[in-house]
Amino acid sequence: MDTERKYEAALQIVKTLRARDYEAYFAGGCVRDLLLGQEPDDFDVATNATPDVVLDLFPRTFAVGAHFGVVLVAPAAEGAGPVTEVATFRSDLAYSDGRRPNAVRYTGNARDDVQRRDFTINGLLLDPLRAACGDAASGTWCGDPDRLRAAVLDYVGGLADLDAGIIRAIGRPELRFAEDHLRMLRGVRFAARLGFELEAATLRATRALAARIHDISRERVRDELTRMLTEGQARRAFELLEATGLLAETLPEIARMKGVEQPPQYHPEGDVWTHTLMLLEQLPAGSSSTLAWGALLHDAGKPPTFRRGPDRIRFDGHAEIGAAMGAEICRRFRFSNEERRQIVALIENHMRFMDAERMKASTLKRFFRMERFEEHLALHRLDCLAASGKLTHWEFVRERYGAMAEETKRPKPLITGRELMAAGYTPGASFREMLRAAEDAQLEGTITTEDEALQLIRARFPL
DSSP states (O other), rough: OOHHHHHHHHHHHHHHHTTTOEEEEETTTTHHHHHOOEEEEEEOEEEEOOHHHHHHHHEEEEEEGGTTTTTEOOSTTTTOOOOOEEEEEEEEEOOOSSSSSOOOEEOOOOOOOOOOOSSGSSSOOOOOOHHHHHOTTTOOOOOOOHHHHHHHHSOOOOHHHHHEEEOBBSHHHHHHHHTTTTTHHHHHHHHHHHOOOOOOOHHHHHHHHHHGGGGGHHHHHHHEEEHHHHHOOOHHHHHHHHHTHHHHHOOOHTEEEEEOOOTTTOOOOOHHHHHHHHHHHHTTOOHHHHHHHHHHHHOOOHHHEEEESSSSSEEEEEEHHHHHHHHHOOOOOOOOHHHHHHHHHHHHHHTGGGGGOOOOOOOOOOHTSTTTTHHHHHHHHHHHTTTTTTOOHHHHHHHHHHHHOHHHOOOOSSOOOHHHHHOOOOOHHHHHHHHHHHHHHHHTSSSSSSSHHHHHHHHHHHO
C-alpha cells in the first residue's frame, strides 16, 4: 500500500480527533523519515484521547494493545485502506521483563509521552495540519522542509541529533535499555541504516548491558538482525555489533571469525572476519532474508576447521561443518523449516561452483535443480567479489544455467516404480537406487526411451 494512502488515513484520524478537541500528532519513525526526506513505512498517531475514546470514535477499530494504550484504526469499509496505529500519551511504569512495562499511566501531556521513547530522533511529534500547504482543513501535503520543521514538537533534542547524525537514547541510556533490552540492537540498526554514530553515553551503556540481550526472545533478536542484513548497510551494522559487544552475545560463531587467517593467494583481503564484512557490504537493500543469512554464515565453519598445512592454510570440510553450525543457529533463532533448509543449502553448496566445469552433465543439472538456485548464484558472486574478484566459475554457471531449458533440468522420468514392478522387481529400498541410475543416464543423454531405461536397469540390477 503506497505512502500517500497511509498518510491520508493517518491525517483523517488526526482531523477527527482534533474536531473533538483532542490533541493528535504524527509520532515516531514517520516523523524522523519525513525530516530525512525518506518515505515512511507507516504513519503512527499519538493523542491524549484514551483508548476507550478512540474505540468509540471510529467505526472499525482493533484493541490489540489497548492495555498499553494502543488501538488500531481501520477505514470504515473493510479493505478500503491502511490500518493506522493510534497510541495514547502515556508514561510507562516499571519494566520487569526487559521488554514491556508492567503497567502504563495515561497522561495528557505530550512532553511526558516522548520521554518513554527510545532515541531522540524517534521522539519527535509532527502536527500534520501545520505542515500542510493551504488551509488546515485541507491538510494537503506540500513537502516544504522548512514548513515541516516548523511543525515539529521537539522536547528531547531530536532535531539537533538528526542534523548531527547521532543516535542518542532519551534520558539515561541505562534506563532506556533496562526497560527494553532490544533497544540496544535497534540503536545499532538505526546507526547503520542512517549512517549515524552512536552517542558516547549510549555506546557505553550498550557495551555495559550487552549480555542482557539474552533476556529477549530469540525471535525478536532474529528479526532485528535480519533487518540489519537486508536494509542495505549490513557491513556497518555488523561492525557496530562487534564494537558494542552485541555480536559476541548474539552470534558468537561470527565473532570468532576475527583474526582467523586465510591463504593470501586466494584471500588477499585478509582474515575471515574481513572477508565476511566485505561480502556483507555488497548485499543490496531488499535482499531476501535467506540470501542475507546465507551470506553471513557461509564461512562460519572456517574458525573450527582452521589448519596451517605444510603448503598453505586450509579449512578442510568447512562447508559441511558450517552447514551444521548454520542449522543450529537457525534452530536457535527459530527460523521456519523452509528458511532453515535454504540457508543451510546456501552454506553447504557455496564451494561447489569451483567444480562446475568438471561436473558430469547429470551432476550439473542436479546442481541447477536446487531450490532458489538464483540465490546460490548471487552468493557465489558476492563471495568472489569479496576475495580474489575473479568471476570465472560464476560466469560459466550463470551462462549454462540461463541457457538450459527447464525441461532439460527436470525432464519427465522415463520410468517409475510402476514400470520396475511390471518388469519383475520387488518394491524396496533398491528402487531409489535404480531410479536414480536411470535418471542420471537420462540427464547425461545416454538413454532417451523407457525401453532403454529398463535395459540399463536389467544390466546393472539383474533379477
